[in-house]
Amino acid sequence: MAHKHNALILSDSDDEISKTQATILTRDKPIHEILGGGKVADVLLWRDRNVSAALLLGMTAIWFLFEVAEYNLVTLLCHFAITSMLALYLWSIAADILKRDGPQFLENILQESLFQDLGFILHRRLNQILRLLLHISSGTDLPTFLLIVVSLYVLSVIGTFFSFVNLLYIGFLCIQTLPIVYDRHEEEINNLFGHIIVDLRKKYRRFKKTYVNKIPRGPVKGKEDLIILIRIH
Template sequence: MPIYSSDSDSDNVSSTPGRLFRRERPLHSILGGGQVANVLLWRNKNVSAAIFIGFTAIWFLFEVVEYHFLTLLCHISITVMLVIFIWSNGAALFDRHPPKIPEIILSESAFQHVARTFHTRFNQLFLTLYDIACGKDLKIFLLAIVFLWTLSVIGSYFTTMNLLYLGFLCIGTLPALYERYEREVDYLAGKGTKDIRKLYKKFDSRVLNKIPRGPVKEKKFK
C-alpha cells in the first residue's frame, strides 16, 4: 500500500497531502541554490562537517569550559602572534620561507550589499510582525502567541548559548534530514495539518464565535 493512501475527510482536504508548507520548488532551490544550500543539505560534506565541528568547539569553550569572549579572543591572538613570531624568526634556521599572510580587504560594495540586504530583510520581518499583531488573520495571531509563549518557556530552561547552539543544530541537520525523508515527513505533516484544522474548527465554533462583538454599522450608499 502506498504511504500516501488515506481516507477522505469531510473538511474538503485532499486525501493526498502535498509538500510541506505547500512549496512548489525543490528544497535546494528554496534555500538559495548556492553554496549555503549545499552546506545546509550536506552536499559538500567536508565543509558542512568543518562548520559543524567549529560551532561545536565554540559551544564547548563558552558553555562547558566557561570561557569569556574577551579572554578567548586575547588567548587566540596571543597564540597566533607567537606562532607567527617563531615562524618568522626561525624560518632561516630551518631553511624555510617566512609566512606570507595575504591581505584580506572587504570592499565597500560588499559592506553596502550586506547593509541593503539586512535593511530589506528587517523591513520584511517588521511588516510581517505588524500584520500579525493587527489581527488580520486570527489563526496566525493565535499561533504566533503560542509560539512566542513556548519559546519563552524554553528560554527559561536554557542559556542563550545553548539556545543558539540548539538553533544551529536544527538548521544544520533538519533540512538534510527532511530532504532524505521528504515523502514520510510530508505525509505526517499533511495528516497533522488535518487534525489541527479540525481542532481549530471546533475551537472556532465553540469559543471564538461565542465572543460578543460590537454592532457593525452598515454603510449607507447614496
C-alpha cells in the same frame, strides 16, 4: 450505514489532509533556491561536506569553550591572538634558521564580499520574517495567529532554562540539520504536518462553534444601509 458514514469521514479527512499539504506545505521552488542558493544553501544542505563539517566542528568548539570550559569572550580572543602570534614567531625563526620561506600574509585576510553577502542574506530573511509576522497579525488567519503566539510563548519559557550561548548553538544545529532532513524526507514530513494542521483546524472549528459563535454581536446593517454608506463615502 454507520460503516459508510465512518468511511465518508475518513475520506473527507484524507482529502482535507491532501488539500492542506497542497496549499501549505508545497513549494514552487526547490529548497536550495528557498535557502538563497549559492554557497550558503550548499552548506546548509551538506552539498559541500567539508565546509559543513568544518563549520559544525568550529561552532561546537566555540560552544564547548564558552559553556563547558566557561571561557570569557575577551579572554578567549586574547589567548587565541597570543597563541597565533607565538606560532607565527616560532615559524619565522625556524624559517630563518633552516633557510626556508617564512609565513606569507595576504593583503586582505577577510574579504569584503563575505560580509556583504552575509549582510544581504540577513537583511532579506529578517524582512521576510517581519512581513510574515505582520501578515499573521492582521487577523486574516486566527488559527495561525494563535499557533504562532503559543509557539513564541513556549519558546520564551524554554529560553529561561538555557543560556544565550546554548540557545544560539541549538538554533545553529537546527539550521544545519532541519533543511537537509526535510530535503531527504519531504513526503513523510508533509504527511505528519498535514495531520497536525488538520487536527488543529478541527479543534479550532469546535472551539469557534462552542464559544466564539455564542458571543453576542450588534445588529448587522441591511444591504440598503450599506449601499447608502458606500455612496456617502
